[in-house]
Amino acid sequence: MDNLQTYLYISAILFSLGLYGVITRRNGIAVLMGVELILNSANINFVAFARFGGMNFSGQVFALFVIIMAAAEAAVALAIIINVFNNLDTVNIDDARELKL
Amino acid sequence: MTGDMLINYALGILFFPLISFIILIFVGKRLPRQGDVVGIGTIILTLILSLAMFGSMLLSHDPGFRHEASFTWIDLGDFEIRLGFLIDNITIIMLLVVSLISTMTHIFSTKYMEGDIRYSRYYAYLGLFTFSMNGIVLANNLVSLYIFWELVGVSSYLLIGHWFEKDSAADASKKAFLTNRVGDIGFFIGLMLVFTALGTFNYAEVFEGVAKGAISGTLLTFAGIGLFMGAVGKSSQFPLHIWLPDAMEGPTPVSALMHAATMVAAGVYLSVRLFPLFTPEALLFIAYTGGFTAIFAATIAITQNDIKKVLAYSTISQLGYMILAVGTGAYVAGFFHLVTHAMFKACLFYGSGSVIHAMHHALHNLKDHDTDPQDMRNMGGFKSKMPITYWTMLVATLAISGVPLFSGFLSKDAILAGTLSFASHHPQHFLLPVFGFSAALITAFYMFRLIFMTFHNQPKLPNVYSDIHESPKPMVFPLILLSSLSVFIFYTLPYFNPLSDHGWFMELIKAKDSMVPGSPSAHDIAEGMHHSHTLTMILSILVASLGILLSWAVYIKNSVSADNWSKRLDLYYNLSLNKYYFDENYNKYLYQPFLRLANRVSYIDWDLYDKYFINGFGHITKWLSSVTGRIDYDGLDQTIVDGLGRSMGKAGSSLKEIQTGRLQNYMLFALFGVIIIIIFQSF
Numbered sequence: 001m002d003n004l005q006t007y008l009y010i011s012a013i014l015f016s017l018g019l020y021g022v023i024t025r026r027n028g029i030a031v032l033m034g035v036e037l038i039l040n041s042a043n044i045n046f047v048a049f050a051r052f053g054g055m056n057f058s059g060q061v062f063a064l065f066v067i068i069m070a071a072a073e074a075a076v077a078l079a080i081i082i083n084v085f086n087n088l089d090t091v092n093i094d095d096a097r098e099l100k101l
Numbered sequence: 102m103t104g105d106m107l108i109n110y111a112l113g114i115l116f117f118p119l120i121s122f123i124i125l126i127f128v129g130k131r132l133p134r135q136g137d138v139v140g141i142g143t144i145i146l147t148l149i150l151s152l153a154m155f156g157s158m159l160l161s162h163d164p165g166f167r168h169e170a171s172f173t174w175i176d177l178g179d180f181e182i183r184l185g186f187l188i189d190n191i192t193i194i195m196l197l198v199v200s201l202i203s204t205m206t207h208i209f210s211t212k213y214m215e216g217d218i219r220y221s222r223y224y225a226y227l228g229l230f231t232f233s234m235n236g237i238v239l240a241n242n243l244v245s246l247y248i249f250w251e252l253v254g255v256s257s258y259l260l261i262g263h264w265f266e267k268d269s270a271a272d273a274s275k276k277a278f279l280t281n282r283v284g285d286i287g288f289f290i291g292l293m294l295v296f297t298a299l300g301t302f303n304y305a306e307v308f309e310g311v312a313k314g315a316i317s318g319t320l321l322t323f324a325g326i327g328l329f330m331g332a333v334g335k336s337s338q339f340p341l342h343i344w345l346p347d348a349m350e351g352p353t354p355v356s357a358l359m360h361a362a363t364m365v366a367a368g369v370y371l372s373v374r375l376f377p378l379f380t381p382e383a384l385l386f387i388a389y390t391g392g393f394t395a396i397f398a399a400t401i402a403i404t405q406n407d408i409k410k411v412l413a414y415s416t417i418s419q420l421g422y423m424i425l426a427v428g429t430g431a432y433v434a435g436f437f438h439l440v441t442h443a444m445f446k447a448c449l450f451y452g453s454g455s456v457i458h459a460m461h462h463a464l465h466n467l468k469d470h471d472t473d474p475q476d477m478r479n480m481g482g483f484k485s486k487m488p489i490t491y492w493t494m495l496v497a498t499l500a501i502s503g504v505p506l507f508s509g510f511l512s513k514d515a516i517l518a519g520t521l522s523f524a525s526h527h528p529q530h531f532l533l534p535v536f537g538f539s540a541a542l543i544t545a546f547y548m549f550r551l552i553f554m555t556f557h558n559q560p561k562l563p564n565v566y567s568d569i570h571e572s573p574k575p576m577v578f579p580l581i582l583l584s585s586l587s588v589f590i591f592y593t594l595p596y597f598n599p600l601s602d603h604g605w606f607m608e609l610i611k612a613k614d615s616m617v618p619g620s621p622s623a624h625d626i627a628e629g630m631h632h633s634h635t636l637t638m639i640l641s642i643l644v645a646s647l648g649i650l651l652s653w654a655v656y657i658k659n660s661v662s663a664d665n666w667s668k669r670l671d672l673y674y675n676l677s678l679n680k681y682y683f684d685e686n687y688n689k690y691l692y693q694p695f696l697r698l699a700n701r702v703s704y705i706d707w708d709l710y711d712k713y714f715i716n717g718f719g720h721i722t723k724w725l726s727s728v729t730g731r732i733d734y735d736g737l738d739q740t741i742v743d744g745l746g747r748s749m750g751k752a753g754s755s756l757k758e759i760q761t762g763r764l765q766n767y768m769l770f771a772l773f774g775v776i777i778i779i780i781f782q783s784f
Contacts, residue, residue, distance in 0.1 A: 019772065023765050031764075097762030 007048035014041035028081045028091040032074065039070045104168040104188075107157075110150045111186050114196055115235050117143040117150075118203075122228035129221030140224035141207045144200065144231060151193075151200040158193045164611040166190055169241050169305070187241030187304060190609045191436060195238040195370060198443045199363050203231045205579035206358040209451055212575045213354055213458055223263060223352070230256035234363050237370065242302040243292050243328075246371070250288070250331065253364050254281045260359065261351040273347035280344040284334015291327025294320060295378075304374065311378045312616040318380075321617065325383035328375055329390075336368025336420045339394040343683055345417055349409040353457060356409060357450030361416050362443035369423040369439050376432045377616040385530070388428025388523070392536035395421030397681075399543035403550070404667075404677040407475045408453045411551050415501065416446060418540055422516050425537060430626040431519025433612045437602065438512035441592065445497035445509055448583035452494035455572040455580065456480065456555060459487060463568035472562070477551065482560040486569040489577050491556045493584035498552050500587040502545035503645040508587050510641070511602040513541060515630065518637040522629030526621075538644050545648025553656035600638060 014037055021034025043063040050059020084096050121143035129136035158166065171185025207227060214223055233256055236249030255278075262274030292302075298316035299307055310316060316324065332338070337345035348360045359365070372379075372387065379387065395418045402414035419442050426435030453475075460474035472479055484491045500509035520534040560566035571577070590597065593604030612623035655661045667674040676682070759770070 019768075023768050023772070093764050096764075099762065 004048055004052040007044055007052075011041045011044040011048065014038075014044065026092050026094055028084065028093045028096075029078075031093060032077050032081070035077075036070060036074065039066055039073075042066060104170075107154060107168055107188050108170045108186060110154050111188055111196075111239055114147050114150045114154075114200065115232065115239060117147050118228040118231035118235070120228075122225050122232060125221050125225035125228060129225055132221070135221040135224075137207075137211055137220065137224050140228055141204075141211070143228065144204045144207045147231065147235075148200040148204045151197045154188075154193045155197045158190055158609065159605065162605075162609065164190065164609050171241060171303075174244075182244055182302065183242065184245045185241045185303075186239045188239070191370075191373065192238055194440060194606075194610070196235060198440055199231065199234050199238060202358055202362045202443055202447050202583075203227065203234075205447065205451070205583060206354045208575050209357070209454065209579045210352070210354045212573045213454055214352060219263065223260075226256055226259045226263070227355075227358070230260065230359060230364070234367065237367050241304055243295065243304075243307070244302045247288065247292060250335070250367065250371075251285065253335075253359075253367060254278060254285070257281075257348070257359055257364055260355045261348045263352055263355070264350070267350070269347075270350040273344075273350040277344040277348050280341050281334045284330045284332070284341050287327045287330020287333070289327075291324045291330065294324035294327060298324070308377045308616045312618070314618060317618070321378065322380045322382045325375070325379040326386055329372060329379070329383065329387055332368030332371045332424070333390065334368070335371075336365050336424065337417050338368070338390050338421060338424060339397055340683075342394060342398060342417050343687060346410050346413040346680070349407075349413050353409065353450060353454030356413075357447045357454065360413065361446040361450050365416060365420055366423070366439045366443060369420060369427070369435060372424060372427040373432050373436045373439075376427060377613055379427075379615065380617045381620055384428050384430065386428075388425055388520075388530070388533055391421045391424025391426070391428055392520070392533045393421070394418070395425060395540040396536045396543070397421075399540045399547070401677050401680050402547045403543060404674060406477050407473070408456065408477050408480075408551060408555065409450075409475055411477075411547060412446070412449055412453055415449075415544065415548065418544060419446065419501070422513065422537070422540065425533065426516040426519050429516075429519040429523035429533065430615075430621060430623075431516060431522075431612075431630055433607070433610050434512060434515030434519050434630070436610060437592075437606060438509075438516055440606070441500065441508035441512045441587070444583050445500040445507075445587040448493060448497040448580060448587060449501070451576070451579050451583065452490050452497065455487065455490045455576050456483065458572055458576065459483075459490075459569045460565065462570070463565045466568055467564060469565075472565070477554040479562050479565065480555045480560075481558045482556070482566060483569060484556040486566070487556075487571045489571060490580060493580040494556075495552060496584040497587050498548045502548050502649060503541055503641050504649075505642060506589055506599045508589055508592050510599075510645075511589055511592055514634075514637055514641055515602050517541070517641050518630040518633045519626070521633040521637050522626070525633060526629065538640060541641055542644040542648045545645045546652045549649050549652035550656055553652060557657060601634075 018034045018037030018039075018041060021037060022031050023034075025031050025034060043066050046059040046063045046066070048059075049055065050057060050062075053059075081091055084093075085091050088095055121140050124139050125132075125136045129139075132139065167187070167189045169185060169187050171183045173181060174184045175182040207224070210223065210227070214220055217223060230253065233249045233252035237246055237253060240246040240249060258274045258278040261277050262270055265271045265274070295307055295316065296302060298320065299310035301307060301310070311321065334341050345360055345365065349356055351360070398414045398417035398421060402411050402418065405411045405414060419438070423435040423438050423442070426432060426438065457474050460480070464470070464472055464474055496507065500507035503510045503513040517534065517537050520537045524531050524534045585591075589599045592606050593599070593602065596604050612627060614620070614623045651661075655663050655666075679685070
C-alpha cells in the first residue's frame with residue numbers, strides 16, 4: 001500500500017469524480033465543489049510524486065501553493081455566484097448565458 | 102576706336118530699335134503724336150552710332166579690320182552654340198546703309214502715313230525690322246543669322262499686311278511669308294549640312310573647316326546651294342520672285358526700306374558673307390540664277406503700268422545683278438552694287454511714294470475713288486508740279502541706268518566686268534554677260550519709260566493734274582539726300598575719276614579668296630576684271646544710252662509707237678504684261694494640285710484613318726473593357742472575391758452553433774479534446 005501507484009489511483013478517482021461533478025451539476029456551488037476535488041486530486045499527485053520521487057519537499061510546497069490559490073479561487077467564484085444569484089435569482093449555471101449571442 | 106567700344110556701339114545699334122518697338126507696341130497709342138518721336142529718336146541714335154563706326158573705319162583705313170565677340174548661348178557639354186558679333190568693314194557699311202535708309206523711312210513716313218489708323222503700330226514694326234536687319238548684319242554665325250533672318254521675314258509680313266483690311270494686302274503678306282519659307286527650308290538644310298560636317302556655325306570656323314577639306318565636293322556644293330536658297334527666297338530670285346511685286350501692297354516707305362534697299366539685299370549680303378564656302382559648281386548655279394533673274398525681271402518691268410510694280414521688277418532685276426556678281430566671283434562688286442542700289446532704289450521708291458501721295462490727295466479732293474493713283478497711265482506732265490521729286494528721281498534713274506557720273510555706273514560696271522572676265526575664262530558661259538548687258542539695256546529703257554510717262558508729256562487726267570502739289574518737306578528731304586548719295590563722288594573719294602570705281606570703298610573692301618580648294622584666287626578675279634574694264638565701260642555706256650534713246654524715241658518723240666509694237670509682238674507683250682503667267686501657273690500646277698493633295702490627305706486622315714483606325718481602336722477598347730469589366734465584376738468579384746467572403750460567413754455561422762453558452766458544454770468539449778490528445782499520445 002505504501003507505493004506511488006495507490007496514490008495515483010486515488011488521485012485519478014478523485015479527479016474523475018470532480019470532473020463528473022463539474023460537467024453534470026447544474027448548481028453553480030456544486031460545480032465549484034467539483035473544481036475543489038480536481039484541485040485536491042492534483043495536490044495528492046504533487047505530494048505523492050514528491051514523496052516517492054525524492055524531490056526534497058518541492059511537491060509539498062507546490063501543494064501548499066495550490067491550496068492557497070484554491071482558497072482565492074473559491075472566494076472569487078463564490079462572489080461571482082452571489083452576484084449571479086443577485087441578478088438572476090438563481091444559481092443554476094445553465095441560466096447564466098447573458099453573453100450568448 | 103577700340104574693339105570693345107565697337108561692340109558697345111554695335112549693341113546700341115542692335116537694341117535701340119528693339120526698345121523703340123517694345124515701347125511703341127505697348128504704349129504707343131497713348132504717347133504724344135502716337136509715339137513716332139520715340140521711333141525717330143531711337144533710329145537717329147542708331148544712325149549716329151553707325152556714322153561713328155563708319156567714321157572710325159574711314160580713319161583707320163584698314164581693309165583687314167575684323168573684330169569678333171561672342172558668348173555661349175547653349176552649352177550641353179559637347180554641344181555648344183555660341184552667338185556673337187562680327188564687325189568688319191562690310192558690317193560697318195551695311196549698318197550705315199540700314200540705319201540711313203531706315204532713318205529716311207521714319208522721316209518720310211511722318212507725312213506719308215499721317216492719319217493712318219495704325220500709325221504707332223507702323224512705327225513699332227519699323228523698329229522691329231531695323232532690329233532684325235541689324236541682327237543679320239552683325240551676326241558672326243549662321244544660327245543667329247537664321248534667327249534674325251526669320252525675324253526679318255516676320256516684320257516684312259507684318260508691314261506688307263499693314264492695311265490688312267484689304268484682301269490683296271492680307272494675301273500679299275501671306276504670300277511673301279510662305280514664299281520666303283520655301284527658300285528658308287533650303288537655307289536650313291544647308292545650315293544643317295554645314296553643322297553636321299563641321300560641328301560649328303561660326304563663319305570663321307566654317308571657312309577654316311572648308312579650307313581643311315572637312316566638307317568638300319558634292320556635299321559642299323549642296324550645302325552652298327542650300328544656303329543660297331535662303332538668298333533666293335529673301336532676295337526674290339527666280340523662281341521665288343513672285344512675292345516681291347505683291348509686297349508692293351505695303352506702304353510705299355516700307356517698300357523703299359525693305360523691298361528695295363535692305364531686306365531683299367539680305368540675301369545678297371548672305372551670299373557675300375558666305376562667298377568663301379561656295380564651290381565653283383555652286384557659284385555657277387548662283388551666277389545663272391542671278392543672271393537669268395536679272396534679264397527675266399527686266400523684261401516684265403517693260404510692260405507694267407503700276408509705278409510701284411515697275412520698281413519692284415526693277416529691284417528683282419538689280420538683285421539678280423548682285424547675285425550674278427557673287428556667282429562670277431566678283432562679290433565685292435555685288436556688295437558695291439548693293440550699297441549704291443540701296444541709295445538710288447530707295448530714292449526711286451520715295452519718289453514714287455511722293456507721286457502716289459500727290460495723286461492720292463488730288464483724287465481724294467475730287468472724291469474720285471475709282472482711279473488707280475499708282476497707274477502711270479493716269480499721270481504725265483508732273484515735272485512742273487513736282488520739280489524736286491522729278492529731279493531727284495531723274496538722278497536716281499540715271500544712276501540705275503548706269504550713266505557715268507552716277508554711282509550705279511560704277512557698281513554695274515564692276516559687275517559687268519566680272520561677268521565678262523568670267524566668260525573670257527569660260528567661253529561656254531557666254532550667256533552670263535549677255536544676260537547682264539541686255540538687262541542693262543532694258544533697265545535703261547523701262548526706267549526712262551517710268552520717268553517719261555510720269556513726269557513728261559501731256560497730263561492724262563487734267564482735273565487731277567491741276568490739283569497735284571509737291572510733297573511736304575519731310576518727304577522731300579530723304580529724296581534730296583538719297584539722290585545726292587547716288588552721285589559717284591561719294592564712292593570714289595578721295596579720287597575724282599567718274600569712270601573708275603577706285604575709291605575708299607574698293608580700298609576698304611578687299612575680296613577674300615574662296616576657301617574651297619581649287620577655286621580661282623581673288624587676285625586672279627580682280628586681274629580679269631581689270632582687263633575687261635575698258636571693254637565693259639564702252640559696252641555699258643553704249644547699252645545705257647541705247648536704252649535711254651529708245652525710250653525717248655517711243656515715249657517723247659512718238660516716232661516709234663508703243664501701241665503698234667505691242668500689237669506686233671502681241672504674244673510676247675501679253676506674256677510680259679502678265680508676268681509670264683507665273684502666278685497663274687504656280688496656282689494651276691503647284692497650289693491647286695497641292696491643295697487637292699492636302700484635301701486627299703485630310704480625307705484619308707480624317708475620314709479614313711481617324712474614323713476607322715483611330716476611332717476603331719476606341720471601339721475595340723470600349724468593347725474589350727466591357728468584356729473585361731464583366732469578367733472582373735460578374736466573374737471574379739462575384740465568385741471568387743465575394744464567394745470567399747460568403748463561404749467564410751457560412752463557415753462562421755455554422756461554427757457558431759458550437760457556442761451554446763452552456764458552461765458544461767465547453768467543459769465537455771475540453772474533456773473530449775484532452776481525451777483525443779491522450780488517445781493520440783498513446784499511439
